[in-house]
Amino acid sequence: MQxxxxxxxxxxxxxAFALSGLTVLNSKRAHAATSNIELxxxxxxxxxxxxxxxxxxxxxDANGSGPGALTSGIVVNEGDxxxxxxxxxxxxxxxxxxxxxxxxxxxxxxGSSQTYSFTAPAAGxxxxxxxxNGEIGKAMGLSGPLVVMPADGSDRLYTGGPAFNRQYTxxxxxxxxxxxxxxxxxGTYNMDDYEPNYYFANGLSYPDTAGDGDTLVSxxxxxxxxxxxxxxxCITYPQHFHGYHVNVISxxxxxxxxxxxxxxxxxxxxxxxxxxxxxxxxxxxxxxxxYVPGVTANGxxxxxxxxxxxxxxAA
Amino acid sequence: xxxxxxxxxxxxxxxxGGGGGNGGGGGSxxxxxxxxxxxxxxxxxxxxxSMMGNLTMADGASLRTWYFxxxxxxxxxxxxxxxxxxxxxxxxxxxSSMMPHSIHFHGLDVDQANDGVPSTSxxxxxxxxxxxxxxxxxxxxxxxxxTYTFTAPHAGTYMxxxxxxxxxxxxxxxxxxxxxxxxxxxxxxxxxxxPAFDKEYIWQMGAFDSSWHGSRVSGAQTARYxxxxxxINGSDGANASNDSTVAISAGAGQKVLIRVNxxxxxxxxxxxxxxxxxxxxxxxxxxxxxxxxxxxxxxAGERYDLLVTMPSSGQYTASIEYRDIxxxxxxxxxxxxxxxx
Ligand SMILES: [Cu+2]
Ligand SMILES: [Cu+2]
Numbered sequence: 001m002q003x004x005x006x007x008x009x010x011x012x013x014x015x016a017f018a019l020s021g022l023t024v025l026n027s028k029r030a031h032a033a034t035s036n037i038e039l040x041x042x043x044x045x046x047x048x049x050x051x052x053x054x055x056x057x058x059x060x061d062a063n064g065s066g067p068g069a070l071t072s073g074i075v076v077n078e079g080d081x082x083x084x085x086x087x088x089x090x091x092x093x094x095x096x097x098x099x100x101x102x103x104x105x106x107x108x109x110x111g112s113s114q115t116y117s118f119t120a121p122a123a124g125x126x127x128x129x130x131x132x133n134g135e136i137g138k139a140m141g142l143s144g145p146l147v148v149m150p151a152d153g154s155d156r157l158y159t160g161g162p163a164f165n166r167q168y169t170x171x172x173x174x175x176x177x178x179x180x181x182x183x184x185x186x187g188t189y190n191m192d193d194y195e196p197n198y199y200f201a202n203g204l205s206y207p208d209t210a211g212d213g214d215t216l217v218s219x220x221x222x223x224x225x226x227x228x229x230x231x232x233x234c235i236t237y238p239q240h241f242h243g244y245h246v247n248v249i250s251x252x253x254x255x256x257x258x259x260x261x262x263x264x265x266x267x268x269x270x271x272x273x274x275x276x277x278x279x280x281x282x283x284x285x286x287x288x289x290x291y292v293p294g295v296t297a298n299g300x301x302x303x304x305x306x307x308x309x310x311x312x313x314a315a
Numbered sequence: 316x317x318x319x320x321x322x323x324x325x326x327x328x329x330x331x332g333g334g335g336g337n338g339g340g341g342g343s344x345x346x347x348x349x350x351x352x353x354x355x356x357x358x359x360x361x362x363x364x365s366m367m368g369n370l371t372m373a374d375g376a377s378l379r380t381w382y383f384x385x386x387x388x389x390x391x392x393x394x395x396x397x398x399x400x401x402x403x404x405x406x407x408x409x410x411s412s413m414m415p416h417s418i419h420f421h422g423l424d425v426d427q428a429n430d431g432v433p434s435t436s437x438x439x440x441x442x443x444x445x446x447x448x449x450x451x452x453x454x455x456x457x458x459x460x461x462t463y464t465f466t467a468p469h470a471g472t473y474m475x476x477x478x479x480x481x482x483x484x485x486x487x488x489x490x491x492x493x494x495x496x497x498x499x500x501x502x503x504x505x506x507x508x509x510p511a512f513d514k515e516y517i518w519q520m521g522a523f524d525s526s527w528h529g530s531r532v533s534g535a536q537t538a539r540y541x542x543x544x545x546x547i548n549g550s551d552g553a554n555a556s557n558d559s560t561v562a563i564s565a566g567a568g569q570k571v572l573i574r575v576n577x578x579x580x581x582x583x584x585x586x587x588x589x590x591x592x593x594x595x596x597x598x599x600x601x602x603x604x605x606x607x608x609x610x611x612x613x614x615a616g617e618r619y620d621l622l623v624t625m626p627s628s629g630q631y632t633a634s635i636e637y638r639d640i641x642x643x644x645x646x647x648x649x650x651x652x653x654x655x656x
Binding site: 191192194195196197234235236238240242243244245257258259260261262263264266280281282283284285286289290291292293295296298299300301302 | 537577
């Protein structure tokens with residue numbers, strides 16, 4: 001497993017590394033490998049960008065982390081054997097599912113561990129979450145990205161698919177702090193009453209999104225940049241690019257053939273939308289949901305944006 | 316095909332240029348002749364901002380709106396003027412305001428300086444500071460007016476909107492449509508070599524949470540968005556059938572282009588009373604593979620260009636059904652008419 005390569009897998013020597021100071025490369029391998037991953041499900045208090053403290057659930061990876069402030073994330077190559085051991089430190093049973101790959105898995109009771117094994121499916125973007133608490137698991141933050149690279153580790157969205165110079169994984173989710181308070185008190189929440197008031201990209205809100213190397217989209221004019229939008233939240237994200245049109249490649253690993261060139265692309269609930277951004281001009285531009293309340297923190301349009309706003313910088 | 320009258324109309328508008336000379340418009344005024352159903356402002360042009368709009372809803376309620384306008388007859392209290400330019404041309408649009416606002420040219424892929432985002436591009440007007448009106452913090456003001464300049468991109472349908480305290484300013488009505496014509500100015504083809512049409516409509520989606528409309532600045536009172544009015548071009552309920560910019564009328568067999576602009580926070584499903592239509596473009600680009608359907612979802616920020624061939628006779632109920640971004644449930648529907656004349 002590679003972890004920091006969430007940021008970008010890139011051509012060696014690319015000048016963009018100078019922008020972020022990061023030097024992570026996707027290690028190319030010819031043969032399938034076995035990844036053993038240890039996750040723990042934890043309840044913890046997280047500080048919102050406006051200072052509010054909110055109780056959330058997270059999958060923690062003690063040996064590494066996912067992009068941004070996400071506490072876990074998995075990157076493997078197609079065909080790899082993946083063994084995920086989940087230790088449940090929450091107050092209720094959970095399990096570990098990957099929509100499109102693994103469902104109805106055994107649950108793990110509080111204080112216990114369970115290993116979930118799978119063979120990495122076709123290259124593409126996926127996520128894992130809890131499947132036994134309805135939408136509450138996702139609403140509380142119990143999710144993480146799974147990125148499957150082609151078996152040969154090449155910088156393509158899928159075997160034989162479009163090549164890219166670098167890639168970013170942007171996990172989108174949100175929370176309704178009333179739900180979190182109810183769960184913190186040991187209860188549950190009616191999802192019909194779910195109205196989020198904090199929004200995240202990779203677990204971060206602006207301005208933290210711009211200060212994180214996995215979430216600030218740094219690129220160079222002339223490059224093709226792959227962006228994986230992974231919606232682990234409970235609302236649709238219509239993601240709008242300032243400054244650029246992108247090519248929508250796939251939606252939940254199904255190739256898009258009709259509506260390809262877009263400046264705003266839908267990322268529905270449980271959707272992974274992979275796009276390629278041809279960097280046509282230099283500058284700093286926002287990338288954000290056009291459900292504009294998603295660019296606020298508890299309603300406040302924090303200077304100058306807040307919420308799940310992402311910044312793209314092209315040199 | 317462009318008829319002679321339309322040609323003259325286009326040219327006189329172009330000559331008028333500087334923002335004064337646009338008559339007509341939506342709502343109660345007579346629509347301009349030809350394929351257009353709105354009056355258009357050709358670049359170069361200028362706009363200001365009204366924060367004193369009153370929009371009368373179908374139930375009689377009067378809601379405060381903020382909107383872009385030029386102070387002439389065609390102004391609507393919701394959805395600013397339609398800007399029109401030819402592909403490849405240099406476009407100049409001057410925004411003047413004493414209060415903090417900006418124009419983001421959404422989808423036109425303009426450069427950073429003209430992107431209308433405070434702090435990366437600047438804004439117009441005076442900051443109230445301290446988290447007060449505008450929420451522009453320490454971003455740079457461009458003065459009381461600024462001329463946005465860009466090269467018109469691919470012919471198609473685009474959006475513009477204020478990007479200052481966007482969550483509130485957009486919802487209050489600070490948005491509109493940009494139409495880019497083919498380079499030769501032909502106003503009856505969607506793009507050079509693209510489908511031809513006889514008449515075009517612009518459907519600017521919109522939904523109000525009326526509880527937001529006494530706010531001057533975003534805050535805890537705008538944390539949760541619960542829309543209770545559902546509109547096209549600012550018209551809801553029975554008003555949408557009486558608004559000549561919304562209600563579609565054309566002759567049997569005529570081709571009508573409907574430019575659906577996702578200027579609502581909530582997505583909506585467009586239906587033309589069961590009539591089939593062709594989806595030819597989205598976000599200012601021709602589709603890789605156009606398709607025929609009876610309903611099209613348009614999410615916030617998207618645009619879809621729909622081409623319908625009018626049937627031989629009759630009247631149909633066209634609609635936009637707004638859906639909840641959380642669970643997809645129907646929130647409300649605005650209906651209008653599609654009439655063969
Ligand atoms: Cu404004
Ligand atoms: Cu926009």
